Amino acid sequence: MHHIGRLAIAGAVLGTAKVAGAVVGGIAAYRLCPKIARWWKEKRIAVIGARTTGKTHLATFLVKGDVPAEFIQDALPIWLKRPIFKLQDLQLRVADILDTPGSTNFYPTWEHNCSEADIILYLVRANEVFAGNQDTMNRIRQDVKRIQSWLERRNPKPLFFVVGTFCDLDHRFKGLTKENFGNYHDEFAQQDIIKEISQLASRENGRAAVILGSMKDIIGTQRLVGDLLTQVTL
């Protein structure tokens, strides 16, 4: 099963740019594919990223199918054991989700989570990447350096997803259609800093899968999570 998953994700990674146009409409696709459930089942997932990138929002949505009731800074790592991914009528049981505070002080916890996870979701604020925010770039480079040193020791490497969030704060995002989302996605994936993160993906995968969207509301979050789940079927 794991082997099938690896092949599927490899295909997903190689084909990410080509199928980016289909990403907006990804939600409908995941329902049809039993491969997804098989692939995600019993996987350990680590959610990492800098402060205010939406880690807890994503982890909560994966488990509850809803956005958090209140917004709290992450001051503690959260370990969700045997949660069930809930996305509309889809339910997938995974082994656990490790949600880590974004502060660099928590690098030891990141290291622990990265060394245990089958799948790493690295969140970045896409709006700040597009805007070329220097603080964001420096922070990502600092993260990449650390993650790289932790992943070097791992064999096989975990699967690595770059999740670009807060697209709603990029003025171009609102006007996007299903047809031109692909170009937008490609533009993000081609940013130098995103390419640098992609180097963290395992060698056989070539580069990391890049997912892009907004978690401003439930529909946006559903779409982003749908895109994440469907990466394995592409």
Place this chain on the structure above:
Amino acid sequence: MTYDFSFWAQNLTNTGDDHAGRNGEILRTPQQGEEVAQKIGQVTMRTHGRKVAKEETRATLYATKAEAVLEVIWAQTDNLGRKAPVVGYSQIPPENHFEDFDNWAEQFVDSLDKFVIEIGRELPLTAKQVAREALSGIKKKQKVAQNKLKIGRTVGASIVLISLLAHPLVYLKFGSALYMTAKVQTLLNLPAASLLAGWGLYTVKQRKK
């Protein structure tokens, strides 16, 4: 006995360094911040939190047998309107220093208060109350564990005693022919053997913790 009281809080502006402190001193280097965060992470990743809440103020306690982490959340928010918790770490007084507990809990809350002031915030009275209440959970847990241990020891000792007494009683009452049968021997030795096996498993489990 002296304890390590360490604290951590995220920056309210979500930029720049976060705050870490230990035993009344603010820690400035990233390595020191990592040390505090690592201790906090190691406890919370191993345990489930127990919440004590009063309106919008709440404290969550994560405790192993030897260490405790306390997260306190009150009305304080960051620049994005998110609640801004402060987290504290300390070792727990060992069972043989049980009388230290109240003093330790008071020191924990006082140190937390001082840290919060040092980083330019204010811990309201309600937050201190819920923090104390959450910490008292450890005392209750320790008492329950001690009582369980006492009951377990008494029951165990009784079983061993009864099974030892049963041997001569059976021998005297039913004679050596019945006493020597394998079934009766097993029946008489089973309670003590089960008890020993249970004790062994319990010891291994405690060591793993």
